[in-house]
Amino acid sequence: MKFKTKRYIVKRKHAFQFAFYGIQELVKESHFRIHVLAAGMVLIMAIVLRINVLEWVFCVLSIGLVLFSEAMNSAIETICDLVMPQRHPMVKRIKDIAAGAVLISSVTAAMVGLIIFVPKLYLWVREFFLLVK
Numbered sequence: 799m800k801f802k803t804k805r806y807i808v809k810r811k812h813a814f815q816f817a818f819y820g821i822q823e824l825v826k827e828s829h830f831r832i833h834v835l836a837a838g839m840v841l842i843m844a845i846v847l848r849i850n851v852l853e854w855v856f857c858v859l860s861i862g863l864v865l866f867s868e869a870m871n872s873a874i875e876t877i878c879d880l881v882m883p884q885r886h887p888m889v890k891r892i893k894d895i896a897a898g899a900v901l902i903s904s905v906t907a908a909m910v911g912l913i914i915f916v917p918k919l920y921l922w923v924r925e926f927f928l929l930v931k
């Protein structure tokens with residue numbers, strides 16, 4: 799029993815290590831780094847503009863959705879390049895659909911960002927101009 803538990807813990811530890819290795823691979827990709835940069839900017843804006851708990855939930859979910867879809871897109875592209883290194887119309891279809899998924903998640907996240915941040919930025923800018931007037 800003790801041996802089984804130890805084996806289970808070691809396996810879970812390896813699973814985490816493999817997942818972190820996967821994230822290291824993703825960070826090498828420029829598209830993923832751009833999404834991480836955008837996520838960082840959103841988090842800074844969220845702190846500066848003091849968004850509420852519900853707004854934080856939507857921001858975090860949106861960031862997760864974009865990074866998740868980008869990761870899936872990379873995995874699908876890698877499978878395609880492995881299975882079919884030559885150009886093929888089906889590979890084009892698969893890659894374009896995967897890229898479309900990233901676009902859908904990015905536009906969704908952008909809309910969430912606009913809904914949350916535009917009214918706050920508007921108030922912030924208005925107060926600033928009232929102060930300097």
Ligand SMILES: Nc1ncnc2c1ncn2[C@@H]1O[C@H](COP(=O)(O)OP(=O)(O)OP(=O)(O)O)[C@@H](O)[C@H]1O
Binds near residue numbers: 883885886889891894
């Ligand atoms: N093996 C392939 N067969 C057919 N179409 C492909 C293949 N690889 C990519 N495409 C298509 O070519 C277009 C450009 O794809 P992408 O931006 O991934 O460039 P790429 O040709 O893979 O080169 P890169 O190495 O710069 O990524 C997309 O429409 C994509 O679906």
